[in-house]
Amino acid sequence: MNKDLEHLRWLSVSFYVYAGLTALFACIPFIHLFIGIAMVSGKFNEATDPPPFFGWLFIGMASVFIVSGFALAVCNFLAGKYLKQQTKYTFCFVIAVINCMFAPLGTVLGIFTIIVLLRDSVKPLFEKQNFSQFNNPSCWR
Numbered sequence: 001m002n003k004d005l006e007h008l009r010w011l012s013v014s015f016y017v018y019a020g021l022t023a024l025f026a027c028i029p030f031i032h033l034f035i036g037i038a039m040v041s042g043k044f045n046e047a048t049d050p051p052p053f054f055g056w057l058f059i060g061m062a063s064v065f066i067v068s069g070f071a072l073a074v075c076n077f078l079a080g081k082y083l084k085q086q087t088k089y090t091f092c093f094v095i096a097v098i099n100c101m102f103a104p105l106g107t108v109l110g111i112f113t114i115i116v117l118l119r120d121s122v123k124p125l126f127e128k129q130n131f132s133q134f135n136n137p138s139c140w141r
Contacts, residue, residue, distance in 0.1 A: 026069025
């Protein structure tokens with residue numbers, strides 16, 4: 001039991017670090033966003049000015065990647081928080097599965113998280129925390 005709590009604590013820290021790295025890498029498409037804005041506004045040389053469609057394509061795709069990256073970073077941060085509190089088992093498990101798509105760090109973190117969460121001794125830790133939340137009269141106010 002004590003070993004499971006230690007593993008959950010280390011996974012929580014790992015999720016916080018991975019959330020920070022994800023947010024950092026989600027800033028890379030800002031370069032494409034600025035290039036797209038420059039294309040649309042006509043800041044390039046008139047002879048080599050690309051059609052505005054390419055600028056809007058750069059803006060749209062960069063925006064999608066930026067928003068998706070920050071959403072994944074927030075979800076990873078929340079998963080780390082929930083692992084530390086031993087709450088929201090399903091959310092943590094789903095985020096671990098999603099992280100498996102992002103090699104190499106996300107895959108390693110996702111697989112280790114899935115291995116720890118599937119242990120029979122870890123599931124009662126999450127159930128005990130969820131049950132104690134509803135039996136606390138202070139949360140009914």
